[in-house]
Amino acid sequence: MRCGPRCPPNPRAKLRSVANETAPVRLLPTVVRGIAINAPVRSKSFPLPSSLQVVPGTQRAQAAYPYYTQFTAADDQRFWFYNSMHFPEPMSAFDMVTAEAAYCALGSSSTRVHCIPTTLGIDHRIINGRVYIGGNAVTDPAEIARRTAEFQQRAFYYYDNWERLYAQWREKMLALIHDARAFPKLELPEFEPLAHVEAGRGVASNHYLLDIYQKTLEGYFRMWHHHFEFLLLGYGAYLTFFAFCKKAFPEINDQTVARMVAGIEAEIFRPDEELRRLARRAVELGVEAKFAEGVSVEAIIESLQQSGDSGRAWLEELETSRDPWFNINVGDGFYHYHRSWNDDLSMAFASLPGYIARVLAGESLVRPVEKLQAERRQLIEDYRELLSSDEERAAYDQMITLAHRVFPYVEGHKFYCEHWYTNLFFNKIREFGALLAAHGFFPSKEDVFHLTHYELEAAIIDLMTSWSNGSPPRGPEHWPQIVAERRAAIGEWAKHDTPPALGPVPDVIDDPAIVMLWGITRESLQTWLDAGDDAAGNEIKGFAASSGVVEGPARVVKSVEEIARLQKGDILVCQITNPTWAPVFQKIAGAVSDIGGSMSHAAIVAREYSLPAVVGTGTATSRIKDGQLIRVDGGRGVVTILR
């Protein structure tokens, strides 16, 4: 009889070598810096800015953007990338105020306030309505050293006094919001009210148009300074911990680190929580039948008003949710047409039938905050235990402590800045639009957004002058044709894809602002370049944002208006996923975006809903065709086009 085979000594030896089989773990950029430096430099480059053509017939619309945003020959020497994360659609002449106000404030923070050692601010250029941006790295070691001394004095002061300064920030921000809400209504009465005369006001109503406009604009620029007051420092502290985890646990998922840091009760979850609360109240009040799928908001509200105390009680609940939590935009708030739930209740109401059905099925829909907090604590403790030494554990404790201190700002600012304030701002501009439209400057109040903020001031002064001298304003002859031309140009630009980047690929992207905010690295650029070569390949790589594997039809959504097309089980493919689309997250099976990191709010919401998500793919919206069957592997950060 033959005996069993000899047992080889060591099963370890039989574990196959996986070095070449495993896709490299996608890291958040800063962490990859060391790798990027060593990456082979390919001679390939993106198209030069000078080679980009303004779409024929849109030259005049292009010329509307200020001279300082137009590409020049010297720009060919620099690297630029399309900021599709914040500006995924061609932006109208007025909306570019968001780009300049934001870059003004971002640059101030990094260049002059906190003095980030390795970078100044961000330049921006606009072509075909697309915003390209380029970093301004500091490379001279002596200059870096000089700035490091400044940075440590300034940034460390912020970190040391974070809670006090952040409390102060909230007050500042709420005061700014309060001021914006208090801007008077725009009025041009035929005769100045007698009361003004008797009070001896001495300043006529037309002057207040300019006053309110300038204050509105001033408030917006100021808001962006508030927005960036803490942001780079906050992200930096988070990334410090992130980089540590990636070194200590090379195979850890981005989202696991994110889960260790992310807050449980961040403002960003509140709007959706309010919807869940309203769904519960509807059931408790016995009015849930009013919220049938497909019934208009107006019809629902009318029928609630007619259904006695319980209906009215629900409507009162609705009001408490609306202020402030429905001041959330259906987009990132960077475009005038990213309207808030308050502006358009249908967005919020769309998710009520789904939530009500879940309440009726016995779900509480309450986020188990304590349980989530306990899970987070356990996660942090479990990873801590795996570290190799007490020395490492001490460093880990220091880093996560700082990350936890700064993170409430990183998560919380968006609601106040990008949503609440931005919404107030665009609505005030819309009021100017309505006034100008009423005076024949253009057909619709929305047309005001085809004027730059300089032009809008001119139009307002035109109207002020006209009111004062009794002659008709000149605007009605001047603007309608221009507005029509620019509206057509936006439509035209939207039909054309634009390169993800322009100019020579830098050897290394050593700009913490760019890597932190845009997730762009040497490695991700290489992927974009390769995507051009390998357009036939069926695999698209990105950041692993929320784990799980799912297959389903792709719904390629290029603008916010299209999200109504999403059906249950679809996989959302978009340029940037947005957390305020939260209601659609209960319909979709997964999400894929062109740009974004593992801490993008999209990733946070996707994890909250346990939806597989891959972000920062660079090319998903151009490579995936609407309706294609795709597979999203959110744990590996891979999207596969199946057919």
Added chain:
Amino acid sequence: MASSPEYVSWFADIGLGDRQDVGGKGGSLGELQRAGIPVPPGFVVRTRAFERFLEAVERQSPLRAQVEALSPDDLEAVTACSRATRARLEEVALPTLVVEEISSAHETLCHAGVVPAVAVRSSATTEDASDASFAGLQDTYLWVNSASEALRMVRSCWASLYSVESICYRRRRGFAEAGVAMAVVVQAMVDARTAGVMFTRSPTTGDRSVITIEGAWGLGSAVVGGEVTPDRWVVGKITGEISVREISDKKIKHVPLLAGGIEAVALEEELRRTACMSDAELQSLRTLARKVERQYGHAQDIEWAIDRHSGSILLLQSRPETVWSAREPAPVARAAENPLSHVMSIFGGRQ
């Protein structure tokens, strides 16, 4: 068993502290069972059985002195001595009490086990945990299906101590032959539906937060022996997330032979590219792996099997991971006097 046996010990009664008597493998299996980790039932033939036997051999003519006199570089002499010694160890009668106790324990085990077959594995006391190469010089016999065969394999295990490799190894290190002893593990076989190995850290990156699991249909010997390309998973130790999932084309599986031993058979077509276990089973393995690792306070190499009949998961053996532990790098970071200075790794440019 009526009275406490002298030469065998059941797993339940031993632990790592008994390694001098039961060897590394035996002590480890006892330790696992004590920690509540499911292992196939079994017993250890203690080193004193070997010593008792060797005394009988020595009484005929000296053995240890002869081995100790060898030079590891004189391969010819070592080979001759090895051959002669092993022949003697096959011939000399086993002490009666040793035979009785092993036979009796074997009978108990075969009643307890699902299949009346056992694995016989050497469990050397000189088997240094951190020196896996020596561990590899010992033998394992699978699907041994009678008491007499089991006794023969116990003898073979003992004899393996006198293989050319073993002798050279000891001579090179100058170990005293008097201290050389061997225990033998006799363990119920698991008729595995699926079996394999797992490693409580990444073999490629050393990451302690993942568990790498490899498995294939049938008995684990196909995976351990490298005769099949196993399915492979990487599972987050803490999160349970399955980050790698490679289902390979598993052409064969190992099955037990009626007559004893193992044979490789072609795998049914429809199973070849089918995952050999479910996600729930992967998660159970993860739980077990964490438990074992905690028990030992050290990353582990684990062999496991899923019983075809009960569906339960059993650990066949566990040993400390050595490769990555031996080259533990410098800490990723150290506590800083000013905790804020850590952020300079992000803001300070290329370091």
